[in-house]
Amino acid sequence: MADLIHPTALVDPAARIDPSVAIGPYTVVGPNVTIGAGTTVGPHCVIEGHTTIGRDNRIFQFASLGAIPQDKKYAGEPCELVIGDRNTIREFCTFNIGSPGGGGVTRVGNDNWLMAYVHLAHDCIVGDHTIFANNSQLAGHVEVGDWVILGGFTVAHQFVRIGAHGMTAMCSLLFADQPPFVMSQGQPAQARSMNFEGLRRRGFSPARVSAVKAMHKALYRDGLTLEQAQARIAALAAATPEAQPDVQLMLEFLGRVSPQRGIVR
The missing domain is CATH 2.160.10.10 (Hexapeptide repeat proteins)
Incomplete structure (x- = not known):
């Protein structure tokens, strides 16, 4: 030694x-x-x-x-x-x-x-x-899940959670929880898309990527409340059994969101 x-x-x-x-x-x-x-x-x-x-x-x-x-x-x-x-x-x-x-x-x-x-x-x-x-x-x-990528000068407020497979752009400022798979940018950070390219590079099948797209639509495109979005996301597991672990990952994350903090929007 x-x-x-x-x-x-x-x-x-x-x-x-x-x-x-x-x-x-x-x-x-x-x-x-x-x-x-x-x-x-x-x-x-x-x-x-x-x-x-x-x-x-x-x-x-x-x-x-x-x-x-x-x-x-x-x-x-x-x-x-x-x-x-x-x-x-x-x-x-x-x-x-x-x-x-x-x-x-x-x-x-x-x-x-x-x-x-x-x-x-x-x-x-x-x-x-x-x-x-x-x-x-x-x-x-702060909690950061697996496979997350944080852009340079990203800042996360105390108690914020960043879900697995997510990504932030440079100089993002997170005051709210960022769900799994989400890509965010801005000050404060806003959800821009899902990290589809990262998922493909990690071997996600087309069916799993499609399920992530459906989760994005439920959370950000259809004007649903968080509770309504969770119900729609839960139904994806039956429609796409292959994506059940991804759906479960999202639901577990959303189930711990603080009402005071919410998620990036």
Whole structure:
């Protein structure tokens, strides 16, 4: 392990570092940090707090992971940051630990591509296979589903949810929940279409894509209330059994929408 850790790095003896982990010069690793096999950490990083990092991640220079939340209510509780496997975390990313009022854990899944200056505030939950372009910023308690793509300078208000397979344009500002498959743009963000090209690239069949189109029509084209749209979407599962998982994904998301926040329109 010593051969892979630069002599100028300050790694606390209590940190649990797999022997295959490489750590660059002037990086600081705290006592409550765990880093899994095959992960590389660039120079001038700070990894602190109760932070667990999985296997085969690539963390670039100047990242700050596991700092306390930017929450004035935080009083030193042992909250966590948990990062999965095979993530790319680029320069100047800042991921904070969770807070007692939000479950205590900030969590990043697997196979995510997080570009420079991405910020994940306390208690954010990020799924798998996402792409966050430069300067994407998530306030506290934001949830991001699998396969989401955030355009550069996207900002999400606290407690907002972004459903799986969604996408935002550059400089989008999200004050409301964005349902699965939706593409949004604007300040505040408005729904523009569904992410059809992304779905095709992920192997969605024509029948499944057609079902997503029907969900878009119910939510955004036919002047229905959210409850009416949910009823119409539910009927799609019987009409297109192949799309039942997609329908269920949408219904589960819509079932958790806050009346105060609503969905992007």
